[in-house]
Amino acid sequence: MYRRYVNVLRSPPHTDGTPGSTRESRHDHRRLARAARRYPRPGRRRGTVEVYGLKRHFDSGAAHLLGELVTQVHPQFDLEAYVTEVGALVPPLELKDRVRVFSDGLRSRLPEDYPQALATLLSILGEELAEGDGMFTTSWYLMPVARFVEDHGLGHPEISLDAIEQITRRHTGEYAIRPYLDQHHEITMERVRTWAGSPSLNVRRLASEGIRPRLPWARTLHRFVQDPTPVLGVLEALRSDPSPYVRKSVANNLNDIARDHPDAVLDVLERWAAESPTPETEWISRHALRVLVKNGGQRALALSGVTGGEHVRADRLVLSPATIRLGESVTLRAEIRNTDRHAHTVAIDYVVHHVRNNGRTLPKVFKLASVELGPGESRVVEKRHPVREITTRRYYPGTHVIDLQVNGRVVATDEFDLVR
The missing domain is CATH 1.25.40 (Serine Threonine Protein Phosphatase 5, Tetratricopeptide repeat)
Structure with a gap:
């Protein structure tokens, strides 16, 4: 898969004759962006990065991409050894450990002097992202650069914090900053307060997200x-x-x-x-x-x-079908009515009491709707709830209870059976 990805990078760059020149660097990053678009982009689900989709991108193909970019500014970098090492180590690993392998491989092949090694990596960052654009899709390949600063820069907090700011303009520094908050707390918090007033929205976001x-x-x-x-x-x-x-x-x-x-x-x-x-x-x-x-x-x-939850009644919650298998869905349906003489806006949620492997249950609240009800008005609410496993939730057979709640108060209950 990665051959067509890295072939774009193998064509010689257009330069003005000066190695490492601005014109050369900008051209290389444009070629990198085009190459990244040819590579399948990490998936998203409900606006959140799908961890396993992103994990699969950190393979020997990505190592070749990142390593070749480093080689353009640091010709002594042993690209072949880097790709071989990464390719051998990452297959059994999860996302964060894969990124660590990438980062450690960079550390062992860049100058021993941290400021010099850091300067090399900062020179490959490319242009700043637009608002919320491509942190984990377009510029995902910069995760090892952020991890490099996180793991290897604590002895140089000032230049490392400078680097985190520059990285977050292209990717994110929200993870890299965490050890600095522990080990260099005052220096880092002073920098965070400065970032909160930055003209860059990416840096302002870091001021919040990083802490x-x-x-x-x-x-x-x-x-x-x-x-x-x-x-x-x-x-x-x-x-x-x-x-x-x-x-x-x-x-x-x-x-x-x-x-x-x-x-x-x-x-x-x-x-x-x-x-x-x-x-x-x-x-x-x-x-x-x-x-x-x-x-x-x-x-x-x-x-x-939201107001008036005590005036809202539910005429029975109905779940259908009453019995389902894993991967199917259950539909919630109820009629709610406002018994007051005044209009109210109410928050309607439902609570699924998930059966655990020990037979006990664990409640999880899900948003259903916010509804404005006039005096005496009734409204039918309905929601289809999929029962499928995700990375953070497993399902076990048994009777699952669902509560319907209005403004945090339970107004109706029903149950369904999950069978194998």
Whole structure:
């Protein structure tokens, strides 16, 4: 597969005669972008990178691509040995370990002097990405460069933080920054506060995403789990950010914090609603409160603009079919009605009590709809729920209970049987 991928890179670059010149570098990166488009792009599901699809890209073909790019600026780089080593080591590994193999192979073949080796890698980064464009699709091949800084740069925090900023303009530095927050906390947080005011939306996003206490795929930042005050201070500068890409990160960060410190997040969002009643801040608040709204917290519900859950009734929840097999779907259907003389906007969720392998159950809340009901109005709500295994969830045979809840209050229950 990778032959047609790397053949594009094997054609000689157009240069102005100066090795490593800007014209040559820009041309090489244009050729790299065209080559990357020929290579099957990592898949997405619901806006999230599919880990296994991305994992498969880090093979000997990708090693050839990245290694040849390094060779163009550092001719002493042993490309053949690099490709052979990566190809031998990565097949049994998962994504993060594959990226580590790529990174360690770069470290052993670049100059021993870290600043010199880092400068070599920074020279291959290419042009800055547009908003949210291609972090894990177009520029996925830069993951080992970020990992290089993460694993090998802690002895040089200042230039490594400079590098993380440059990397995040083309890919992301949200994982590379984590050990610096642990081992060089004050220096790194000072840099993060500066990034929050950057003209680059990619860098502003890093200021939030890099300090998320529970960032997926990353080490937990336990100091921020215990005390999120420094994180909340950074987010103040981003509460009305014009970029949806940045605002989504801010909302996800607050949602992380709300799992451990719900009152602290509610205090912040209530103050923001009073001080900064903009559409941007309202969007952040609504998306940051996902977990708290699902749990039925009254302050969270009020901030989200939902009311009157106590006046809403459900005329029986019906699940069909009553028995399914793995890979099939169950349909939820219920009629809800507002018994009040006033209109209300309500948040409707459903809770699946998944049967575990020990016979116990584990509840998981899913969003169904937000509905505005006039005085005395009834509405039929329906949702098809697929029962299929994903990387984070396995299903076991047995009776699965589903609760329908309105504004966090259970109003109806039914069940279905999952059989082999």
